[in-house]
Amino acid sequence: MEQTLEPTADAAWVLVDDGCDALRESDRETRFTVSNGFLAARASRAINQSRQRIAPPSTYVAGLFDTRDIERPVPELVPAPDWLQIRVSLPGGPLIQHFGPGPSHPLTLDMRRGLLLTECRLVEGSAVSLRLRLLRLTSQDQRALGLQLLHLETDEGETEITLEASMDGFDSDLTSERLEHEFGVWRTHLSGKGLAMSAAVALRIDGQTLLPTVLSPFRWSWTWRTRPGQVVCFDRLVALARSDAPDQDPGERARNVLDGARTKGWRRVVEQHETAWSNRWSRSDVKVEGDGTAQKALRFAVYHLNGAANPEDPRVSIGARALTGADYRGHVFWDTEIFLLPFYILTWPEAARSLLMYRFHTLDGARAKAAERGWRGAFYAWESTDTGLEATPEQAVGPDRQIIDILTGAQEQHISADVAYAVWQYWQATGDDEFLVAAGAEILLETGRFWASRAQPEADGLHHIRGVIGPDEYHENIDDNAFTNVMARWNIRRALEVAAMLREQWPAQWTALSRRLDLNESELEHWTGVAETMATGLDSGTGLFEQFTGYFDLEDVDLSAYAGRTVPMDVVLGRERTQQSQVIKQADVVALLALLPEEFAGAAGKKNFDYYEPRCGHGSSLSTALHGLVAARLGDVETALDYFHRTAAVDLADTKVAIGGGIHIAAQGGLWMMSVFGFAGLSLRSDGLAFAPHLPASWSSLSFSVQWRGRRLSVRVDQVNQQLEASLEVGEPMILIVGGRPYPLASEAPLILHLESPPP
Structure with a gap:
């Protein structure tokens, strides 16, 4: 488990927040969301001190809409039960999460692997100190699956300790239809949509399994005595399924998915999830050399774009905040077609x-x-x-x-x-x-x-x-x-x-x-x-x-x-x-x-x-991206770069504007559009793809992959050598138009073209 909990070494793939500002807690929950287009988990606090959760909902399932206020009948996305609740306590009460000087509750988003990693200390005076590390994911390989891992190591102290794992929030917006030990089915009040959840938990102390006490449905506890050097490993798998009609039962699918995951074990679940993310990155990564801030912004954008879509469900689309928050009630706007579809169409x-x-x-x-x-x-x-x-x-x-x-x-x-x-x-x-x-x-x-x-x-x-x-x-x-x-x-x-x-x-x-x-x-x-x-x-x-x-x-x-x-x-x-x-x-x-x-x-x-x-x-988060795209096409590259960084700041900078209501997913799509359509100058033509690059002075190169009519090609604009390089990785020969002239591209050899006029 130790290796799994270590983030990718390359800092360009990792987003870290070291502090814990109460006023920014909801922003962090948004920014570090893990999602797969069907199931999303916001970065809610790792350990809860009480059983009463007061933070915003943390789990969303795509397409789970209901009209909750019949006097103002506007349908909205209903939060799903929060399956991530953990409470650690001693005989005298809960262990307190320590917020001292310096990093106290760091969150790490491993964008390459699609993982949220958390680390903190739990202390009780000077008598007990435990180091806590957690991982959560929503599987990119099997979208119904969520996984939570916990690694608890005792630094000092011998005492009795209790870990309680539970679920929260299934009584407010959903009507319980069936509720068993590790399984539940609920219905939305008016739309009649069904939601099923099946769960499995396991806890091992120094490699030995400790059976839980079942307190109530979806609520387990384990009690043991700590000792220095002791290592406790906990894992929780959940599978969720949605049905869209009152006569449809989603329960069987949830149970089947969980049974498959239990058979594989959590390590295989993580491995398949990471492989699926690797495949997505191989087709969608955008690489910038010379501007680390732009590189991090693009990785963040592509991470959330890849986590927002579900090609397996043609009955749902992507809301203005994707599945990362409740703003705009989960509604779908023109954002999807104009700001998001270009990314999906070409990657x-x-x-x-x-x-x-x-x-x-x-x-x-x-x-x-x-x-x-x-x-x-x-x-x-x-x-x-x-x-x-x-x-x-x-x-x-x-x-x-x-x-x-x-x-x-x-x-x-x-x-x-x-x-x-x-x-x-x-x-x-x-x-x-x-x-x-x-x-x-x-x-x-x-x-x-x-x-x-x-x-x-x-x-x-x-x-x-x-x-x-x-x-x-x-x-x-x-x-x-x-x-x-x-x-x-x-x-x-x-x-x-x-x-x-x-x-x-x-x-x-x-x-x-x-x-x-x-x-x-x-x-x-x-x-x-x-x-x-x-x-x-x-x-x-x-x-x-x-x-x-x-x-x-x-x-x-x-x-x-x-x-x-x-x-x-x-x-x-x-x-x-x-x-x-x-x-x-x-x-x-x-x-x-x-x-x-x-x-x-x-x-x-x-x-x-x-x-x-x-x-x-620019009274909307949609505005700066289109201005940047157009400025880049017109050759006003520094203005375009300013708009690029302003767009990136919408969700990445801790400004006076809170983002607790969700990621501005259209702005993330806009960053990709500015890079590929703007700086690389890509345009679609009936006879092929055309390029007219204009890179910012600080970008020594820009590389990306695109798909076109069954072909996959990689493109690199090299500003240092004033070259455009293109390789056809999959598919039949095609035509690239560069500088208004057509060039044949085949898989046998890359196409390397000199760019006659340097970007202004």
């Missing part, structure tokens, strides 16, 4: 496919939302859970403690185009025709139909989309938001393209689908007309997109006068003045530039970035 296409199948399975909810408002096609929920029905709360308390109406569920409509964008990106990168025919085409057609229904013709001969909210959420009920309208036009055109493709290549499937959707040639012709006459806000003379109608007439506030502020600009200026100003919450036109750079001809990209960048207050 883990099986996970990307599963996440898009979630949108396919919730397509009926999107159709219902459109129909309720008198439109056709699919209008996806702005906040989504498991059903696809709109889950955005109708009201909230604003920064000034006033009750405000939340309009995003009704007005932030670009979500439908965002989903379509991810579908098309996935298909372009993977060539997964089976997915396109079975699911992707229907999403594209129904979202295209929505926009053709939503945009209305007016006297000026253009189609307008009025009464929306763009990505910049400071301005509500606006007309012709450039991001929304251009993405809608793009969506319609891809829908027309996929219709033509199906008709030509899969005529039988096209006939069946078009009949089922009641889609005819007359409607497709109408879509063409809508796309050709969509209002976009583009001034052909200046090349600027007006963010929305009337934006240029609003007050121009100099944000540099507010440098150093610690609160968002809508708090500084007040809600009303913000809405009457050009201050932007987050990337809007810049977001369009990031997603569809082809819409910005010639120097228009730089003109739009230069205009909108100084007007953005």
